[in-house]
Amino acid sequence: MQNVVWIMTIVATAALGAIFLWVAANASRPSDDAASIARTAYRWRGPLFWLVIVAGAVISFVTLTEWPISGHALAAGKPDTVIRAVGQQWRWTLDRDSVRVGELVEFQVTADDVNHGFAIYQGKSRIIAQAQAMPGYVNKLQVRFAEPGEYEILCLEYCGLAHHGMRATLKVQ
Numbered sequence: 001m002q003n004v005v006w007i008m009t010i011v012a013t014a015a016l017g018a019i020f021l022w023v024a025a026n027a028s029r030p031s032d033d034a035a036s037i038a039r040t041a042y043r044w045r046g047p048l049f050w051l052v053i054v055a056g057a058v059i060s061f062v063t064l065t066e067w068p069i070s071g072h073a074l075a076a077g078k079p080d081t082v083i084r085a086v087g088q089q090w091r092w093t094l095d096r097d098s099v100r101v102g103e104l105v106e107f108q109v110t111a112d113d114v115n116h117g118f119a120i121y122q123g124k125s126r127i128i129a130q131a132q133a134m135p136g137y138v139n140k141l142q143v144r145f146a147e148p149g150e151y152e153i154l155c156l157e158y159c160g161l162a163h164h165g166m167r168a169t170l171k172v173q
């Protein structure tokens with residue numbers, strides 16, 4: 001996915017650059033009369049409209065993913081362990097901090113003040129589960145940890161000055 005984004009960015013930047021150079025190169029040419037400019041523009045308008053429609057439909061179709069994300073809905077069941085997780089500016093409070101590999105853990109996620117995003121990371125960059133933490137609501141998030149280790153819980157919703165400091169650790173053994 002990262003590579004696709006890179007390629008799209010480079011192609012779009014190159015296209016913009018080419019248009020810029022073309023405009024700059026032609027800027028000093030005396031302009032045609034307005035009627036002929038309008039005729040040229042109108043000739044392109046129809047094909048461009050359909051190009052955008054077709055490209056939009058194709059891109060939407062190709063990038064659609066299965067919903068709900070496969071595997072998430074299947075995990076719902078009677079939990080082996082329940083952990084109440086409360087977010088507040090600016091920390092997470094979990095009523096336990098270790099679970100066993102393979103058991104079904106249900107996080108009951110809520111917040112005391114403003115909205116937070118409860119995200120469980122495996123390693124530095126892989127989110128394995130996340131839920132919104134909202135005052136007045138309890139969102140249930142079920143996770144089965146397949147591998148032992150220390151999982152970090154970070155906030156995904158910008159919630160103020162020390163948002164980046166909202167960290168907790170869950171030990172899976």
Ligand SMILES: [Cu+2]
Nearest residue numbers: 116155157159
């Ligand atoms: Cu937060």
